[in-house]
Amino acid sequence: MxxxxxxxxxxxxxxxxxxxxxxxxxxxxxxLVYLDSAATTLKPRVVIEAEKEYLEHYSANIARGLYPLAEKATEKFEMVREKVSTFIGAESAKEIIFTSGTTDSLNLAARLLASRLEAGDTIITTAMEHHSNFLPWKELAKKNGLHFRVIPLTEKGTIDIEILKNTIDERTKIVAFSAVSNVLGTINPVKEITTLIKNINPSTIVVIDAAQAVSHMPIDVSEWNADFVAFSGHKMFGPTGVGILYGKSSLLNTLSPVTFGGGMVIDACADETVYKEAPYRFEAGTPNIGGIIALGTAIDYMKSIxxxxxxxxxxxxxxxxxxxxxxxxxxxxxxxxxxxxxxxxxxxxxxxxxxxxxxxxxxxxxxxxxxxxxxxxxxxxxxxxxxxxxxxxxxxxxxxxxxxxxxxxxxxxxxxxxxx
Amino acid sequence: MSLYQDLILDHYRNPRNQGVLKNATHYAEVSNLSCGDKLCIDIIVKNDIIEDVKFSGSGCAISQASASLLTEHIKNQSVEKALMLEPKDILELLGVTLSPNRLKCGLLSLETVKKALTQSK
Missing domain, CATH: 3.90.1150.10 (Aspartate Aminotransferase, domain 1)
Structure with missing residues (x-):
């Protein structure tokens, strides 16, 4: 210890x-007695140094340059995709989308799924959710004429599984819930809940807000069998402005981009624009390169402990x-x-x-x-x-x-x- | 310097003018949604003078003490004078400086009093 x-x-x-x-x-x-790590964790020196090193030594843009500095930045950046993938038990680094944080990740998930929904479908969330795993779904439901159901909690502060079971039906398209509540601290049995949902309706997309879990316990998204998992870098000893949206390959490969611009396209001039494969087609624009490289260092730091x-x-x-x-x-x-x-x-x-x-x-x-x-x-x-x-x-x-x-x-x- | 000076704690523990006025001529209620604070003000105005004023509701020590101090201050004052009060006057009554986050708590009473005075019951 x-x-x-x-x-x-x-x-x-x-x-x-x-x-x-x-x-x-x-x-x-x-x-200093810092008892607010659920809001954001403090940053270790190695993480600060990693971001500083990028800014001072090789602050080139990624993916485009052909000179050594740009190649180094790209290599370091893509290595973090691998690190995140291994850290959370994803099957491949191609399941890792970089975002600006959990909120951004969950909003992205909602926008990516929008085209699959029809009026009359149902989205389910729970009463313990952070606004970032509540409002994107509420808004999505409102815009598309969907039913929005909020599963209440038991007296013990856990998701009422019986009510959840009875709410899921063939029109349930999305169930979103957190791995750990940001207020109650409740650790939800993610794998069991996901299994229960998929047993009733195998086509339901399960979205997990893992912001309060990733830096506190080992997690395995493949074992969870979740379709999307969102979390933030700054709650896991990394910088702010960096987040992850994990998406199952089989799902990501069926989804079209919702943000357009540089870095995500193969042929922009064709009548039918050709986009890159997942996850790159979901990452338009220059990301927070230094922040993401520092997140990789944060993962190394956690692993060393x-x-x-x-x-x-x-x-x-x-x-x-x-x-x-x-x-x-x-x-x-x-x-x-x-x-x-x-x-x-x-x-x-x-x-x-x-x-x-x-x-x-x-x-x-x-x-x-x-x-x-x-x-x-x-x-x-x-x-x-x-x-x-x-x-x-x-x-x-x-x-x-x-x-x-x-x-x-x-x-x-x-x-x-x-x-x- | 602590925010919670003796004056503030005294007015929080022993609030002056707490309660309701059945014969109020003016009334307002303001909620501060982000803190869950709620303040109600009853005022009796006669000949443009605040003859009596009471407050009720719930909130943090700062909002409660500020309501107690302000109601004490405006009692027997003219409506015109009360309407001229500014945030800095409240901070003077409280005797502390407030961070931007707590300013809302401190100024809830002033907002409610002004709202009450500009609308008849």
């Missing part, structure tokens, strides 16, 4: 000391945090979600007494403890729970039990401070 103290040394933010001033607290440094190790370590943090929160605050804390850690990843959302989550997050922030407060881009979920907002803490490899202790100590102060 690795030590978070050693890991912390890999992240420059923990050595950063900006000047303190009267109104704003320090934004980094050794005392080991996804099983990461999963085990974050699990111990989750168990510890859940127990300590319950011990310390008893009935005053309402933890939302499965709350039995074997089905919960390192994401814990809660309310404390009647204290507004914004006051909790702002006060923690004054103590250099970073957490998130609000709806976490999941208003359908909060609405179904009858809550306006929650406070969310989320873990990654650089967190320690000490971080949790510090957070809980300040939460105790907050409870006194805001008690009426």
């Amino acid at each position: 690795f030590s978070p103290q050693t890991i912390k040394k890999d992240f420059p933010i923990f050595t950063y000391h900006p000047a303190r001033n009267a109104t704003h607290s320090v934004a980094g440094g050794p005392d 080991g996804m099983e190790n990461i999963q085990k370590y974050e699990h111990t943090l989750t168990v510890y945090a859940l127990n300590r929160l319950r011990e310390t605050f008893g009935e005053n804390i309402h933890i939302i979600g499965p709350t039995y850690p074997e089905k919960q990843s390192g994401i814990i959302a809660f309310t404390l007494s009647t204290i507004h989550p914004h006051d909790i997050a702002a006060t923690l922030g004054e103590h250099d403890i970073c957490v998130r407060a609000g709806e976490h881009c999941a208003s359908p979920l909060h609405k179904s729970l009858g809550l306006h907002a929650t406070t969310r803490i989320s873990f990654s490899i650089y967190n320690s039990k000490k971080d949790i202790d510090k957070c809980i100590a300040i939460l105790e102060e907050i409870q006194t401070m805001f008690s009426k």
Whole structure:
């Protein structure tokens, strides 16, 4: 097992000391307690260096140049496609489409599938989805006269499988759900749910939002048997502005491009434009080359630690945090979600007494403890729970039990401070 | 400096002018959807003077304290003067600077009071 103290040394933010001033607290440094990795993970030095190296040493465009710099950039860039493919268990690098993030990936999936849908078809999603796996489908349904069904959750914060089973029929064209909820931390049994969907209707396209899974547990998209899988680089130690849409080859090869321009065409002058093969025909324009190369480094970094190790370590943090929160605050804390850690990843959302989550997050922030407060881009979920907002803490490899202790100590102060 | 100074915490814990006015001549309700805050203001105006004002609703300490401080400030003031209040006056009442994110919370009370005063019940 690795030590978070050693890991912390890999992240420059923990050595950063900006000047303190009267109104704003320090934004980094050794005392920083960063418990907001579900929003974005911090970036290790190797990732920053990789992007910098591209920008400083070989910042040529890809795929077109015939000179050594351009060839190097292209080679490094395409190597990341291979790395991502192996990392998530895809069958081929040709199943990997580069995008700008999970939101972009899911919107792209929706646009790619639009031409296959007819009025009266059904799209299904769930009440635990992030807006990015909810709104593209809602809009798609509205534009095409489709039924849009939202599967409710059980009391334990899991997808209600019975209702899902009864909702799928021969008109169900798409089912979209997340691998891990960004609020509840619920780990969905993706393979089982996909199997169940395809047993009822084999032609249903299954779309997985894996944004909260990829940097926290080993994933295998082939085993999942999903048709599309979307995730972001910045939630897996990579830069922002980079994302992935995995698509099963057999599906991608049947789909036409929806964005047009440079880099995706073979014959632009023919009456019938000839486009490149998948995935290149879905990547018009110059991508975020440096960001994608740095994402490759982020994958190497995670592999060097080991996804099983990461999963085990974050699990111990989750168990510890859940127990300590319950011990310390008893009935005053309402933890939302499965709350039995074997089905919960390192994401814990809660309310404390009647204290507004914004006051909790702002006060923690004054103590250099970073957490998130609000709806976490999941208003359908909060609405179904009858809550306006929650406070969310989320873990990654650089967190320690000490971080949790510090957070809980300040939460105790907050409870006194805001008690009426 | 902490955002949560004694004055703000005092008005949050012991809000002044909390409640509703049955005989209100003016009323408004404003919600801040992104935080889930909701503020209702009841006002009794007589001869262009704010004779009484009460607030209800829920929200963070900043929005609640700001409603408490503002209602205290405008009571017995002329409508004209209350309508001339600006965001900087609210920040002066609160005694802190607010980040852009929390400005909405702090100014919810002013928005609601102005809305109430410009529409009769």
